[in-house]
Amino acid sequence: MIHSIDPGILFLQEEEVIKAGVLDMKMTIQAVEKTYELLGKGQIINPPKTHIGMPIGSGANWNSFFNSMPCYIGGDINVGGTKWAAESRKNSSIPGIPYGIDITILSDPETVLPFCILDGTLITAMRTSAVAGVFAKYTAPKNTETVTLVGAGVIGRTMVMAVCESLPAVKKIYLCDMNLAKAKALAADYKDVYSVEIVPTSDAKTAALDSQVVITETTASSPFIDKSWIKKGMTVINMGSYEADLDVVSSSDVIAVDYWDQIITYESKAAAKLYKAGKLTRENVVELSDMVLGKWTGRKGTDEVINCSSLGLGALDIMIGYEIFLNARRMGIGTMVKLWDKPLWE
Ligand SMILES: NC(=O)c1ccc[n+]([C@@H]2O[C@H](COP(=O)([O-])OP(=O)(O)OC[C@H]3O[C@@H](n4cnc5c(N)ncnc54)[C@H](O)[C@@H]3O)[C@@H](O)[C@H]2O)c1
Missing domain, CATH: 3.40.50.720 (NAD(P)-binding Rossmann-like Domain)
Structure with a gap:
């Protein structure tokens, strides 16, 4: 992790996440194994995901949900982040939209600045099946x-x-x-x-x-x-x-x-x-x-x-998202956005 006080955030849309290698199943399986290795060695903080089922009162019979999946990965990775995951049963019958839609945020654990926001939908699809592959x-x-x-x-x-x-x-x-x-x-x-x-x-x-x-x-x-x-x-x-x-x-x-x-x-x-x-x-x-x-x-x-x-682990999304970020940065793809030019209060 390279620490910086630059509030720049690399935004990667799905097409760029693909260019940066998300569809590489071999890489994904390796990243999944590394995540579980670090988890087992106590190098990952991954609290249970927070789940919001909708409509209110639907319990396990939700029509749609949001999950917040924060984590910190230590070891030689040293990255924090969260996946904002969502699924909607209605989407199954609406052409042109996936059943599950996710976004991943990567943050510097020292300055706590977010440095990348990327489409997490394909990462989810790849890493979920990679977990089954590892099983x-x-x-x-x-x-x-x-x-x-x-x-x-x-x-x-x-x-x-x-x-x-x-x-x-x-x-x-x-x-x-x-x-x-x-x-x-x-x-x-x-x-x-x-x-x-x-x-x-x-x-x-x-x-x-x-x-x-x-x-x-x-x-x-x-x-x-x-x-x-x-x-x-x-x-x-x-x-x-x-x-x-x-x-x-x-x-x-x-x-x-x-x-x-x-x-x-x-x-x-x-x-x-x-x-x-x-x-x-x-x-x-x-x-x-x-x-x-x-x-x-x-x-x-x-x-x-x-x-x-399996229920899925936010740390998988952050591990793979970080690899995609590094690839994208090497390839010079994505769009830079900024949190601020100068913070109003500090
Ligand atoms: N464990 C994890 O980490 C994780 C992560 C992401 C998604 N998931 C789960 O994976 C599942 C699939 O997600 P998706 O995005 O592929 O959904 P999808 O809507 O794209 O596909 C689901 C398919 O299941 C079929 N189906 C439903 N009930 C069936 C049955 N009884 N017999 C045979 N086929 C049936 C549907 O016709 C549909 O084609 C969801 O339950 C989702 O919650 C798990």
Whole structure:
């Protein structure tokens, strides 16, 4: 971090974030692993996100929400920042606008001046799937060849990239969506991009039963995976709010979460429901940091069922946003704006 009293802020719109390399899944996976490594070493302050569901009183049944996701990353990064994240169910039926829309702010931890504001929507899509990719890397059965992805939206799109990057032996991906046309369109977009067969379908359960790994990234607001979907030796990774029912999670041999302190605060997550019911404790789960730091030794045998879930961490957005900022500065792209010419009061 270069300290300065210059109140200049580099603004990066989505097209510039793309030029600066946001669509590089290999880089994103490395940044995700580094974030969880630093988190596990106590080098990141990342309080649980503050959630505002709307309309007032809707609780977990929100129509839209804002999340504030502040953090400080220490170590050799030394950057503060926050992601202002949002999702709207209404956007799913409005052409021309994503379901989730995010903005990321990076700040100097010493002078506390913000130095970059960038579109965070693509960072979210990339890093969310990269988290699933890292879960898959550490928990998938050896030489996994068949994977089911449920949800062919924005996160489904980046999930194909993450799976191809994290599971080098993969040969077939079932791409499922209740809206089959979306699954077909996304599969067509990936035709000839990877040497993997991508099969669009609306029958997610049949696909799951033919797979070693199942990853869900849907906007479903109630669980659709029950125990009849689960085979011995399977890894199930849930990235949406509440996609596998409580029995599926609680009966898994290994329950993994991205970050325990945060996931138990989010009432729509299965891990939070089980924790509140007194059926899950910190000691019963493996965190993603434990995997990255080698504190968890991996699958035992070929029969273990592993369930992973994630709520997402602001530190991921700041870590990747900072990398994008450095690239953009090197490339001389973006627009400089200023907080002030001279502060009125100091
Ligand atoms: N864990 C994280 O860090 C994180 C971060 C960002 C988004 N998410 C979650 O990822 C999910 C997907 O987000 P998105 O931006 O891709 O949304 P999107 O609207 O672009 O796509 C969601 C897709 O899910 C499909 N779907 C909904 N219910 C389904 C069901 N029961 N079976 C099959 N398909 C179904 C929809 O038809 C749609 O195509 C959301 O729940 C979002 O909250 C998680």
